[in-house]
Amino acid sequence: MKISPSPPAPLPQGEGSQIPPYQSPPLPLPAGEGRTVSPVSTRSWGEGDAHLTDDIVWAALAEVMDPEIPVLSLVDLGVIRAVYLAGDQVTVTMTPTFSGCPALVEMQRLIKERLQALGASEATVNVVLAPPWSSDWINAEGRRKLKAFGLAPPPVHGGDVQIMLFDTVTCPRCDSDDVTVRNTFGSTLCRAIYYCNRCQDAFEQFKPL
Amino acid sequence: MNDALHTALTNRLLASADDELILAHRNAEWTGHAPILEEDIALANIAQDELGHGTIWYGLVEALTGDDPDRLAFFRDASQFCSAQLVEQPRGDWAFTMLRQYLFDAYELTLLARLAGSAYQPAADAAVRMRNEEIYHYRHSSVWVRRLALGTEESHRRMQRALNELWPLTGQLFSAQPGDEILMAAGYWPDFDEMKQSWMSVVMPFLEQGELVVSDLVDGPVDRSEHSGHLNGLLADMQMVARADREAVW
Missing domain, CATH: 3.30.300.130 (Fe-S cluster assembly (FSCA))
Structure with missing residues (x-):
């Protein structure tokens, strides 16, 4: 999966803060x-309830x-x-x-x-x-x-927000992982746009969050 | 919560809300005008995210004061806004828009990482909610800044020009306002000096990798009641429809 010509810069972290740094969200249910x-x-049941x-x-x-x-x-x-x-x-x-x-x-x-x-x-x-x-x-x-x-499901990331952006995405039509991200933003806030090199067609992914 | 803390917290939440709203509006000005379709979509999404964050901050203000978020957004004049001058600037060219977004995203991530541990639980909850969305923004804007900074001679020149204009305005993001010392003492809001140091430690090497030169200009603390001349025009545009019929229900 090709994301961008150059890796993104490191993210600002919470180290050195007076207030404790960011905690990952609790494990999902x-x-x-x-x-x-x-x-x-505590109510008594009456007629019509x-x-x-x-x-x-x-x-x-x-x-x-x-x-x-x-x-x-x-x-x-x-x-x-x-x-x-x-x-x-x-x-x-x-x-x-x-x-x-x-x-x-x-x-x-x-x-x-x-x-x-x-x-x-x-x-x-x-x-x-x-x-x-x-x-x-x-x-x-x-x-x-x-x-x-036709929407690729988001990878399960367990709260690791750094990893979720780089996880493998597979084409919802042919299951190929030979895909290219075209846009991490899509037609709605929850969608990203990919291209399947095997189908030679675009598809959308439900973005991991 | 005593009165002083209540007032300081309200002002600080309002500043965050106003930053998000004004930046969202500036970014939305690109809708239909971005260089390529993918970017039009991306920036519209980023604007919508920032608007969503603004809505959350205004909601926290409402919980403290009872002020309706829509009234705060559409029926205050420039003198009542607390936005930073960085977000008020006209959208400029693509380099300017992407660099402003990058500088702001880095600031917002620095803030949210610390606010997640705030003693004021509603702010902590809001910060945790927003942070994962900001990571998408930061990736996007940082890739664009790098691409343009290391691209052609023209793209580099434009990025450097944008940096010259934007850099002096970044100081205001980290300047404490009257009352902020009460918030910091209560553990409600992180320390601004420490935030600035952390932000610089990320932003400076990144800009240097892009062969961009940071000016020595150091701006003094600018109060958030002082606005650029650009805010009036923006508000006139943004508030026009809502003010045309004050009692309309949307």
Whole structure:
């Protein structure tokens, strides 16, 4: 893989700082394992309450698709971090992917709509920055769907942000690793543009983050 | 949090937010005008990332003061902005834009690496979120600076000219503002002198490898309330639509 004619300069590090240097994000959790056990409701069940459970809510969220990659659900993407149930009131905690991603607002709207359709009397979406979303959180199913969609899945980097930029990328069509990066920026914030020398055609990669 | 700390933190977060917003706007001016399509796309992405970072910083300001980020961005005058003069400069040529981006990316990475350990947890969380995105920017801008600096006679001349204009403006990024000493004492914000040393230790050898000569010009501490003459025009352009209908909902 050819990246550039000259290697990039070393990155400024945190050494010598009064404040401790950068810590790698915590090891990623696959979607689902980030699930939090919902607190037992102290409310008494009355007539008309929807009998929502953790599993029902997670299954519903698995049907809400990423607006920019419509084959990938928000659960596959790993942005749903926790679901809290209090009777028929649902609170979902999510993390944004890229900071400037315009799909964030749309995702919140889609989650609320889906939860209301499910019978939630109140649907709240909390957006949290920590721990920061990592492309490592895209689950195996999500990676399979990305490839089928024509987007090369991001390499799993375990939080090592230096290595992730140089990892091998394979063509989603022919699996060749004889590829050339054309642009580390693409049609959306989460995509890079590659060229497959075997297919002799361009393809996009979901960028590691 | 006492009043002095609250005020100092608000000002510092606002400065970071304003830097990101103004730089994003300058970079967005290239959309449709970059030398090649790939670069048009790349710079639009970088601008969108910086805008996203600005949104996060404005969000932290809002959490402290209740100020709506959109009002902060579109309804303040130049005198109320805290942006650095480096990011206010017109986009110039490609060498100027790439060198400014490089100098700023190196500064931002230096800052974010330290802020990740801030005692103010929301700033630490924000820094960790942004840092991986900045690495993409830094790679991109540093490769361009090197390529142009070591390219043709003309590209080198343009890069040197850009450096002559930009270098004196970098000092302001590392000059502490009134109240910053309170932030540093609280462990909320890193030490500016140490940051500058670290930044210099990365930037100087890199520029020398590009056979670029850094001028001896040393600027005194410039308050962030002092702006270049370019900010007014930028704001007039950026805020025009929002101010045309103050009550519009977007």
